Amino acid sequence: MNFTAIDFETANNYRSSACALGAVRVENGVIVEKKEWLIRPTPFEVGYYQFRVHGLSAELLEEQPTFDVVWHEIKPMLDNTTLVAHNGKFDFSVLQTVMSHYEIPKIPFSTLCSLELSRKVWVGEPGYGLNTLATNKLNHQFNHHNAMEDAEVSALLLLRLAEDLGANTIEELVENFTSNRSNQSKRHKRR
Numbered sequence: 001m002n003f004t005a006i007d008f009e010t011a012n013n014y015r016s017s018a019c020a021l022g023a024v025r026v027e028n029g030v031i032v033e034k035k036e037w038l039i040r041p042t043p044f045e046v047g048y049y050q051f052r053v054h055g056l057s058a059e060l061l062e063e064q065p066t067f068d069v070v071w072h073e074i075k076p077m078l079d080n081t082t083l084v085a086h087n088g089k090f091d092f093s094v095l096q097t098v099m100s101h102y103e104i105p106k107i108p109f110s111t112l113c114s115l116e117l118s119r120k121v122w123v124g125e126p127g128y129g130l131n132t133l134a135t136n137k138l139n140h141q142f143n144h145h146n147a148m149e150d151a152e153v154s155a156l157l158l159l160r161l162a163e164d165l166g167a168n169t170i171e172e173l174v175e176n177f178t179s180n181r182s183n184q185s186k187r188h189k190r191r
Contacts, residue, residue, distance in 0.1 A: 001026060001028065001029045001158075001159065001162055001167070001168060001169055001170060001173070002026060002027050002028065002081065002082070002169075002170070003025075003026050003081060003082040003083070003084050003112070003155075003158065003170055004023055004024065004025045004026070004077050004078060004081050004082070004083055004084070005023070005024045005026070005083075005084040005085065005114075005151045005152070005154040005155035005158065006021065006022065006023050006024075006077075006078070006083055006084070006085050006091055006095070006151050006154075007021070007022045007085060007086070007091060007147045007148070007150035007151040007154060008020065008021055008090070008091050008094040008095070008147065009021075009050070009053075009054045009056060009145060009147050010041070010050060010094060011041035011044075011045065011046045011047065011050055011056070011061065012041065012043065012045050012046065012047040012050060013047060014042075014043060014097075015093055015094050015097035015098070016041075016042050016043070016097050016098050016101040017041035017042060017043060017045070018039050018041060018067055018094050018098045019038065019039050019040075019041040019046070019050075019054075019056050019061050019064075020036065020037065020038055020039060020054065020056060020146075020147040021036065021037045021039060021074065021147055022034075022035070022036045022146070022147030022148030022149065022150060022151035022152070023035050023036075023074070023077040023078070023148075023151055024148070024151045024152045024154075024155045025077055026155050026158075026159070029159060029162075029168070031152070031155060033077070034148055034151075034152060035073070035077060035148070036146075036147055036148035037070050037073070037074065038056070038060065038061065038064040039061070039064055039065065039066065039067050039070065040061055040062065040063075040064045040065060040066045041061060042066065042067075042098075042101060044058075044061075044062065045058075046058045046061065053145050054145040054146070054147075055145075066102070067098045067101075067102055067104075068102035068104060071102070071104055075107065078095075078107060078109055079107045079108070079109065080107070080108050080109065081109055081110075082109065082110045082111070082112055082170045083095075083109050083110070083111050083112070084111075084112045084113075084114055084154055084155065084158050085111075085113060085114065085151075085154055086113070086114045086115045086130050086133075086150065086153070086154045086157065087113065087115045088111055088112070088113030088114070088115065088116070089113065092111050110170075112158070112170065112173075112174075114154050114157045114158050114161065115128055117158070117161055117177065118133055118137075118157060118161060120177070121161055121164060121165065121177065122137065122161075122164075130144060130150060130153055130154070130157075131144050133153075133157055134153045134156075134157070137157065137160055138153070138156050138157065138160060140153065140156065158173075161173065165177055
């Protein structure tokens with residue numbers, strides 16, 4: 001199973017304000033690379049709520065490079081792969097917005113949300129947040145809202161989902177999930 005799990009933290013309410021990115025690359029079902037970047041956000045402002053969530057201060061972030069400056073380091077982790085994120089709608093929109101803001105040419109990738117998949121595969125969990133699933137499904141403690149640690153937990157969750165569905169590749173994961181859902185629907189209709 002090959003993919004890259006990502007997690008963004010933002011500095012304020014703008015999707016262009018990425019201030020941290022964690023990326024965890026998985027090859028053949030094994031984590032092979034973990035990277036984290038602190039990024040000077042645009043617009044440069046750290047909101048009270050965001051600071052309370054991730055603890056990244058304006059003083060820390062003002063000395064960091066902007067996203068376009070570190071793009072050459074980030075691109076190899078994201079290019080031509082499946083990107084996985086927990087609550088992917090947020091992370092994938094931050095990526096698209098910040099790339100557009102800096103006029104970075106689009107790169108090929110597909111996306112998969114571990115939150116959406118976990119809700120459909122692990123029906124009846126007490127919650128589907130990263131913390132809850134890390135504890136209940138992985139027995140794993142981590143520093144939530146640290147971009148690299150969140151990305152790593154997303155990767156571990158996807159690997160566990162694949163194991164539970166008997167999948168060895170992303171394609172098999174999607175196929176087995178679709179097949180599972182179809183069979184559940186057929187069983188439900190027969191009742």
